[in-house]
Every structure is written in C-alpha cells, then in structure tokens.
Amino acid sequence: xxxxxxxxxxxxxxxxxxxxxxxxxxxxxxxxxxxxxxxxxxxxxxxxxxxxxxxxxxxxxxxxxxxxxxxxxxxxxxxxxxxxxxxxxxxxxxxxxxxxxxxxxxxxxxxxxxxxxxxxxxxxxxxxxxxxxxxxxxxxxx
Amino acid sequence: xxxxxxxxxxxxxxxxxxxxxxxxxxxxxxxxxxxxxxxxxxxxxxxxxxxxxxxxxxxxxxxxxxxxxxxxxxxxxxxxxxxxxxxxxxxxxxxxxxxxxxxxxxxxxxxxxxxxxxxxxxxxxxxxxxxxxxxxxxxxxxxxxxxxxxxxxxxxxxxxxxxxxxxxxxxxxxxxxxxxxxxxxxxxxxxxxxxxxxxxxxxxxxxxxxxxxxxxxxxxxxxxxxxxxxxxxxxxxxxxxxxxxxxxxxxxxxxxxxxxxxxxxxxxxxxxxxxxxxxxxxxxxxxxxxxxxxxxxxxxxxxxxxxxxxxxxxxxxxxxxxxxxxxxxxxxxxxxxxxxxxxxxxxxxxxxxxxxxxxxxxxxxxxxxxxxxxxxxxxxxxxxxxxxxxxxxxxxxxxxxxxxxxxxxxxxxxxxxxxxxxxxxxxxxxxxxxxxxxxxxxxxxxxxxxxxxxxxxxxxxxxxxxxxxxxxxxxxxxxxxxxxxxxxxxxxxxxxxxxxxxxxxxxxxxxxxxxxxxxxxxxxxxxxxxxxxxxxxxxxxxxx
Numbered sequence: 068x069x070x071x072x073x074x075x076x077x078x079x080x081x082x083x084x085x086x087x088x089x090x091x092x093x094x095x096x097x098x099x100x101x102x103x104x105x106x107x108x109x110x111x112x113x114x115x116x117x118x119x120x121x122x123x124x125x126x127x128x129x130x131x132x133x134x135x136x137x138x139x140x141x142x143x144x145x146x147x148x149x150x151x152x153x154x155x156x157x158x159x160x161x162x163x164x165x166x167x168x169x170x171x172x173x174x175x176x177x178x179x180x181x182x183x184x185x186x187x188x189x190x191x192x193x194x195x196x197x198x199x200x201x202x203x204x205x206x207x208x209x
Numbered sequence: 210x211x212x213x214x215x216x217x218x219x220x221x222x223x224x225x226x227x228x229x230x231x232x233x234x235x236x237x238x239x240x241x242x243x244x245x246x247x248x249x250x251x252x253x254x255x256x257x258x259x260x261x262x263x264x265x266x267x268x269x270x271x272x273x274x275x276x277x278x279x280x281x282x283x284x285x286x287x288x289x290x291x292x293x294x295x296x297x298x299x300x301x302x303x304x305x306x307x308x309x310x311x312x313x314x315x316x317x318x319x320x321x322x323x324x325x326x327x328x329x330x331x332x333x334x335x336x337x338x339x340x341x342x343x344x345x346x347x348x349x350x351x352x353x354x355x356x357x358x359x360x361x362x363x364x365x366x367x368x369x370x371x372x373x374x375x376x377x378x379x380x381x382x383x384x385x386x387x388x389x390x391x392x393x394x395x396x397x398x399x400x401x402x403x404x405x406x407x408x409x410x411x412x413x414x415x416x417x418x419x420x421x422x423x424x425x426x427x428x429x430x431x432x433x434x435x436x437x438x439x440x441x442x443x444x445x446x447x448x449x450x451x452x453x454x455x456x457x458x459x460x461x462x463x464x465x466x467x468x469x470x471x472x473x474x475x476x477x478x479x480x481x482x483x484x485x486x487x488x489x490x491x492x493x494x495x496x497x498x499x500x501x502x503x504x505x506x507x508x509x510x511x512x513x514x515x516x517x518x519x520x521x522x523x524x525x526x527x528x529x530x531x532x533x534x535x536x537x538x539x540x541x542x543x544x545x546x547x548x549x550x551x552x553x554x555x556x557x558x559x560x561x562x563x564x565x566x567x568x569x570x571x572x573x574x575x576x577x578x579x580x581x582x583x584x585x586x587x588x589x590x591x592x593x594x595x596x597x598x599x600x601x602x603x604x605x606x607x608x609x610x611x612x613x614x615x616x617x618x619x620x621x622x623x624x625x626x627x628x629x630x631x632x633x634x635x636x637x638x639x640x641x642x643x644x645x646x647x648x649x650x651x652x653x654x655x656x657x658x659x660x661x662x663x664x665x666x667x668x669x670x671x672x673x674x675x676x677x678x679x680x681x682x683x684x685x686x687x688x689x690x691x692x693x694x695x696x697x698x699x700x701x702x703x704x705x706x707x708x709x710x711x712x713x714x715x716x717x718x719x720x721x722x723x724x725x726x727x728x729x730x731x732x733x734x735x736x737x738x739x740x741x742x743x744x745x746x747x748x749x750x751x752x753x
Contacts, residue, residue, distance in 0.1 A: 130452060131367070132448060134370070193364065195488040203216040204490040
C-alpha cells in the first residue's frame with residue numbers, strides 16, 4: 068500500500084485496507100474501497116453511509132476520469148476520506164483538491180516544497196466545484 | 210471588448226508563475242520530457258521539427274491594437290520576425306526557445322493575453338464568428354457567451370485531462386462563419402418563440418481522420434443554464450469517452466457509438482443532477498460581460514458613399530468587404546494570402562501596421578479569422594480608401610477573400626512533427642497558378658483547404674476543394690476532395706480517386722476549376738455546380 072503523503076483531514080486514518088469494487092459488493096462490512104478509472108462511482112452511492120475511505124486510482128495521471136468520480140461522490144454527499152492514489156504529479160494537486168480529494172498517496176513521493184506551492188497556487192478560481200471555494204463570479208457580485 | 214478585472218489578471222499572472230516553475234523543474238531535471246510534455250502542451254508549447262512552437266490564445270479571435278502591437282513585437286524579439294495566424298483564430302510562433310517562454314508569457318500577460326489551454330487534452334480556446342458585433346445578420350453578439358465559457362473552461366479542474374482535445378465554437382447567426390458544426394461543441398445563439406435568447410447545442414462534430422457533422426442535441430438552453438449544460442456535456446465525455454485509442458478518443462466517436470439519443474439522455478440526466486449543485490454564474494455576470502461588448506460609438510448618419518474609381522480598390526472592396534450592421538460602416542478583411550505567400554503568415558511590421566490601422570480606423574479592434582486572415586470589424590466607409598492605401602503599401606491588399614487564392618493550409622512537413630507531407634509549398638504553387646486577379650475574379654468563391662496529414666488541421670474535409678497530403682511509400686502524395694463546406698450548409702468533401710504527386714495535384718486543382726467554369730450555370734459557385742452535377746464529370750476530366 069502506498070503511503071499517504073498529504074492529508075487535509077483531522078480524523079484518524081481508516082483502519083481497513085481498501086478493497087476492489089467487486090470485493091466491496093461481496094463484503095457487507097467493508098468500509099474502504101478503491102475505484103479504478105473505468106468503474107462507475109455512482110455504483111457506490113447506496114453505500115456511502117458505511118464508507119470511511121474511497122481511494123480513486125490514477126494508473127496514469129493523464130487519465131482524468133478520477134476527477135469526475137470524485138465530484139460525483141462529493142455531489143452525492145460523501146464526506147469520508149477521498150484519497151487520490153497512484154501516478155500523481157505536482158501539477159495536478161490543486162485540481163484534485165478542487166474536485167474533492169482530501170488525501171494524496173503518490174506512488175513516487177513528491178518534493179514537499181513544490182507540492183506545497185502547488186496546493187497554494189490559486190488564490191482564486193473560476194468555477195464552483197463543491198470544494199466550498201467562492202468562485203470569481205461570486206466575488207464580483209458578492 | 211472585454212477588459213480584465215483584478216481577478217482575470219491575477220489568473221494569467223499566476224499561470225505565468227506556474228509555468229515558470231514548470232520550466233525550472235524541466236531544466237533542473239526534476240521533470241522528465243515525458244512528464245513535462247502534457248504540462249507544456251496545456252500552455253500551448255509544442256516541440257516541433259526544428260524548435261519549440263508557441264501557440265498564443267486569441268479568445269474568440271478578438272484583439273485590440275495594443276495586443277496586436279505586442280504580438281508584432283514578440284515576433285521580432287522571440288521569433289524570426291514573423292507570426293502565423295491559425296485556423297483556431299490564434300497566433301503561433303515557430304522559433305521559440307524554451308527558457309525564454311516564461312518571459313514571453315509575462316509580456317503577453319501584460320496586455321491581458323496568455324497561451325492557456327491552446328493545446329493538450331483540455332478545453333481549447335473558444336472560437337467565434339469573426340464578424341461578431343458587426344455583422345448585419347446576427348441575432349446578438351456571440352462573444353459575451355464565449356467569454357463566459359472562456360472563464361468557466363480556464364483551469365476547470367475536472368476537465369484538464371480529457372480523453373482528447375476539446376473545441377467549442379459560439380455563433381449567433383444563420384450564416385455560419387466559424388465552422389460551428391465541425392466542433393466538439395457548437396453553440397448557436399438563437400431567439401425562441403417567446404423572444405428569449407438561448408443556446409442551441411450541437412455536439413460531436415469534428416474533422417480529423419473521422420470527420421463528422423455534429424448533431425443537435427438541444428434546441429434551446431436558457432441563458433441561466435448555459436454553463437451547467439456545458440458541464441454536463443463535458444462530464445459525460447470525461448467519464449465515458451474512449452481512452453484506449455487516441456484516434457477514437459474525440460467526443461464525436463462517443464456520440465457516434467452511443468448514438469445521439471443515448472448521449473443526449475445521459476447529458477440530460479447529468480444536467481438535472483448538476484442543476485442542484487449551484488454551479489451556474491448569475492445572469493448579472495453575463496450582463497457585466499455584455500456591457501463590455503457594447504457597440505463602439507458609431508457616428509450616426511455617416512455616408513454610405515464609396516468612391517470606387519480606383520479599379521484595384523474596387524476589386525478589393527468587392528472581394529474583401531462585408532456589410533456592416535451600422536449604416537456608413539463596413540467590415541474589411543485583410544487577406545494574409547498574397548500570391549505565392551505562406552497562408553496566415555504576417556511579418557512583425559505588418560502586424561504592427563494592422564494594429565495601428567485598427568486603432569485609427571476600426572475602434573481599436575481586430576479579429577483573427579479561422580481562414581487565417583485579419584478583420585477590421587468597424588471601418589467608416591469614408592476611411593476605407595485610406596485604410597486600403599496603407600495596406601496596399603505594406604503588401605496586404607490582396608483581393609482574394611474566399612477565392613481560390615485564399616487557401617487554408619496547416620504548417621505541414623515544413624514545421625510539424627506529425628505531418629506526412631508538405632502543405633505550404635503546395636499552397637504557394639496553387640496560389641501562383643491562379644495568381645492573376647482576373648482569373649480569381651472569374652472563378653469567384655472557391656474555398657481551398659490543405660492538410661499535410663490525416664489530422665486535418667488544414668480543414669481539407671470542409672474545403673470546396675480539399676487536399677490531403679499523405680505519405681505513400683516514402684513519397685509525398687496528395688489526395689483531392691471535392692464538395693466540402695463549413696458554412697450553414699456544412700458538408701464533407703469526397704475523395705475523387707487516386708492521389709497525385711506535387712505537380713499533379715496543382716494541375717488537378719486547375720482541371721477541377723476548369724470543369725466548373727465549363728459546367729456552371731449563371732451565378733453558381735463551385736460548390737453549387739459540384740452539388741448539381743456530382744463527382745462524375747470531375748472524375749472524367751481528372752483521370753481520363
């Protein structure tokens with residue numbers, strides 16, 4: 068299992084390892100699941116109540132399906148840990164964060180200073196993405 | 210036109226900083242070229258055959274004279290004294306040094322410009338009608354909607370790593386001057402029966418190796434749902450667009466494979482969910498933007514008289530000018546297609562001259578067209594001759610708009626690492642073959658488009674005559690297509706038969722033009738004649 072390098076939550080790390088979506092549907096007590104890019108995040112919606120951790124896998128950072136998975140889960144009200152796992156690069160961190168990820172487990176550790184700069188890059192944003200940030204249009208018409 | 214506020218300015222400034230940081234990490238080795246590539250592409254920086262190429266965004270093709278002047282200065286300072294205007298209403302520089310790019314971007318940011326998302330698998334620069342705000346036939350100015358989309362699509366965190374690139378065009382008249390239905394999303398602003406303005410959505414058009422005309426999926430999206438509807442279209446694509454094969458990854462393939470009805474159903478379902486998320490900017494934001502696109506202070510009662518006694522001027526007015534919505538004004542297009550020239554190229558001096566003329570005679574505005582020309586949108590008819598004289602002295606008065614010499618061509622094998630064949634020399638030779646103004650006038654409207662590979666950056670599918678360069682056993686070979694169109698009557702060209710070598714394709718174009726001249730009825734354009742008589746007479750003349 069890859070280590071979590073960045074986490075924006077105060078609660079304890081989930082104890083159970085994440086299982087595949089198929090296994091998750093077979094295990095009525097599982098509390099952590101990992102979804103792959105081709106899997107439908109909406110299939111998890113009936114189970115959000117018992118999920119503490121959802122890992123979203125990025126086998127290649129240029130495959131952006133995980134961003135939509137994250138937003139679909141957050142829009143449906145998921146409040147547990149949403150962890151991006153895999154081929155994460157510095158330049159995607161702020162965008163992942165905006166889509167609802169609050170934990171990051173890159174398969175190759177990232178330079179801490181560069182990553183911090185990336186998280187803090189954008190003081191303002193143009194879109195509403197459910198991350199609680201007021202978009203520029205809201206500031207203009209506040 | 211649109212003016213940045215502190216927020217817009219901050220966004221481009223932060224981007225310059227981010228890109229400077231990415232270049233630093235590339236140069237110090239912490240990023241490999243493989244890792245850097247998608248990052249630089251999102252900022253319009255390509256590694257071409259000889260050097261880096263930088264593509265600068267010109268949102269919906271609109272520029273002011275200060276911006277245009279800086280584009281000229283950049284051509285001198287960072288390139289070899291030229292800029293190349295593109296089929297996406299942008300400008301490219303072909304001889305850029307990586308380490309100088311951050312400074313170049315900082316200069317652009319100084320005049321509210323950038324290179325954000327001009328390449329890469331993300332939402333690209335939003336294109337529009339080059340006559341927007343000036344055309345006599347438009348319902349509204351489409352640019353405020355394009356600007357709203359520009360902001361929404363800039364650094365949209367969910368859509369920066371799509372299956373493939375994504376192009377959006379917005380128009381607002383029945384005459385389509387932006388090839389709208391050949392975009393991933395084509396939006397036509399319309400007025401409904403109740404008199405309300407809204408957006409008609411066409412999704413899944415495109416050129417490339419599988420050209421498709423985008424079907425309409427919604428005939429009216431109200432203005433206070435526009436962004437939400439776009440987001441739904443994009444989300445379905447991001448989740449389900451193919452990623453197993455680069456050549457099947459555009460949204461047109463998804464729409465085609467799912468079928469228009471099923472894709473539409475999925476979009477509507479996603480749209481209903483997104484409507485609950487409150488992602489739509491308020492109409493007040495659209496109003497704020499619209500106010501900046503208000504008409505310039507046109508003089509009322511300006512004279513409609515034009516002295517056409519100079520025959521060269523007369524020819525240019527007839528070929529290159531279009532009707533303006535305001536009496537006493539005219540829309541003038543500067544052709545960047547001189548006989549034997551490189552389509553879309555302009556020298557730094559020419560760029561600065563056009564900037565100055567726009568400042569003095571076109572309310573400080575210019576437009577870049579997808580046909581790689583420059584428009585002065587608002588010229589007082591009383592000033593037109595002065596403008597033309599100045600253009601003429603600078604070699605910018607070619608009178609061939611939409612004629613056979615007004616060729617669209619991609620950079621081709623002379624610059625592009627993807628190309629299979631050269632495009633520019635073929636364009637130059639055809640331009641020379643039909644060089645005489647009389648010959649061009651006789652032929653009239655004939656849109657000729659050349660691509661140097663199957664990716665179709667030269668829009669060959671949409672040319673009345675299209676040329677596609679391919680590699681046949683190591684030799685450049687050119688296929689001929691007839692009958693394409695990008696207008697309101699969008700159609701895809703058909704291949705005539707076996708391809709030609711470079712000499713052969715130039716001769717073949719002439720043969721096709723001659724068949725048209727022989728067969729045409731009074732007032733018919735090439736395209737009309739082709740549609741009436743079909744391929745057979747052309748084939749016969751070409752291959753017998």
